[in-house]
Amino acid sequence: MNELHVAGLTKSYGAAEQSVLRGLDLTVPAGALTAVLGPSGCGKTTMLRIIAGFLRADAGTVRLGDRLLNGPGVHLPPERRRIGIVPQEGALFPHLSVARNVAFGLTGSDRAERRHRTAEMLELVGLAGYDDRMPHELSGGQQQRVAVARALAPRPGLVLLDEPFNALDSALRAGVRSDVRAALRATGATAVLVTHDQQEALSTADLVAVVRDGRVAQSATPQDLYQRPADPWVADFVGDAVLLPGTVDTHGTARTALGTVPLATPSQALRTGTVLLRPEQLRLTSTDSEGAVRGTVTDVCYYGHDAMVTVTVEGHDTPVGIRVTGPLSVRPGEETGVLIVGEAALHP
Template identity: 55%
Template sequence: MSHLVVKGLSVTFAGRPPVAALRSVDLEVADGSIVAVLGPSGCGKTTLLRVIAGLQRPGAGRVELDGVELDADGTHLPPEKRGIGLVPQEGALFPHLDVAGNVAFGLRQLDKATRTARIEELLAMVGLEGLGGRRPHEISGGQQQRVALARALAPRPSMVLLDEPFSALDAGLRAEVRAEVTRLLREAGTTAVMVTHDQAEALEMADAVAVMRAGRIIQVGPPAELYREPHDTWVGAFLGDAIAIPGIVDGPTVTGALGPLRLRRPAPAGSTTIFLRPEQLRLLGPEDVAPGGAGVLAEVRAVRFRGHEAAVDLVVDGVELMARWPSAGLPPVGATVRVGVVGDVLALEQQRD
């Protein structure tokens, strides 16, 4: 297990004008944890991974692993001396080698008997016993990804880096393989950093998520904390479906199209953006309506069926909202319904760095 510290990392690519890929990035990864670096395409997350791996030299800042400087002023440890495994996009297996040969790629320093035993151990760990003689094109995409992970773990690295590891898999297989890879990393006790643009992937797999935007890490924390307490409306919307509507803060409440709502944390008085999640918007029945009325009236504009649940588009006092409700007992399009908010809400700025 390993402890990674990234401090003040900056990378600028030459051009007209120059492109700042990383801007004073700080990140700490605890021993044995899985950290997901999440952000849109072009935000710098793959560049960050390449710097940690030693494939890209930073212009400024330092990278430290278990107290050893990998990158600093005048210091750059080459990739092969870092003790870091890399699982690239789509696995990138060697097509001319069989599965065993791919796993053995980083074990050339071992004698034959030890190497064979390690290959068998790894294939058993990733559930591919008996497939060592097959070529990459003879196994499925999910199996290829497990071979790539086994190859990265083979030399017992201090840390494993995963670069969009499931992007080439279809949706159903992606969920299955990421659950399996998470299990394998935790069983091996391996510290891992994964970059992805898939919010569900990051929230499901990681102990901590680092959200990147325009070369900077905007917020880091446990998945549930980031989902409930985003830094701003951009982070909140990037982490999942969201409702963001105008409101006015007055003491412990904020008032907008959904009526007066309780604030989760104090906010300055005045105009703001009310932020909540679609699952907080509940359809109220007669039994939920207290004397004098509760909730607000909404018109159902559309119902988008998603299996066990549906996305329901509503209009409340001219404001468009999206709720997420169980599929059983959905209101028809055009109906007027009464809705209320479960739990407290946030008052957030639109975007801040």
């Protein structure tokens, strides 16, 4: 079983103040696709390069199944790790055909087996019949599919994808992403996807690990990460968040500038804290609706499938975002009522 275990990984460049990884821990179950998500400079690409064997860690261990890849006195070279890599822009060999690119890593197989495995991988990524094409004859999305087929062909223990969809336009990206995920699942591959795109991580992966300052701040399923973030920073980084100062009362609710909201897990220890809501938990209503607080619309961003309406509310310094579906009935400058729907989380 090719479960990936990363424990206590540290890495510095030059002086100590240039520390990038600070005891990073990560577990990827066998056969799962885990997205590693984080802002630029958080250490996610450094982690990927250490797992691949391109960099040496200062400390910590990397295990793939029962094999130690990195550890005290151990640094297995990249070619002995059985790891497939899909780089940012495919990086196909320009002088080799599609078939020869895919077969590149099948050095221990005879010609018939290489031909069979290449055809199998190209069919898996939807490129059957493209064997004799050259990389320059392919679209960007097709090149990325070939790169995935090449990474999967040698049956690696782990596949690493380093922001592989960045160079694709938004219309193409979703389709290629879906095809790549299907190919990984069809082969049962264990995979790590490094990305800074929150939507990509949530929609593609089985698990999402959020990296902050060289450590994993939280690792969970996409739904758990979005609905139960570990802290306000994670909440604000993964999707849109409405953060409000709140005071807890004796009924398991919190009083905020937007009204009283029930807490999902009432705390006996915390009396004040930060109340976390998502924009879809807020509703626009008439100003005289029961329980509504009065606000003024300051901005409307329309996206087609929904819109984000920004409202200022008395008693709260920061405007709040409200996600609205269906026809819009408000404009900037108008007054509106705001209601809270559902439960909130309370953080220190």
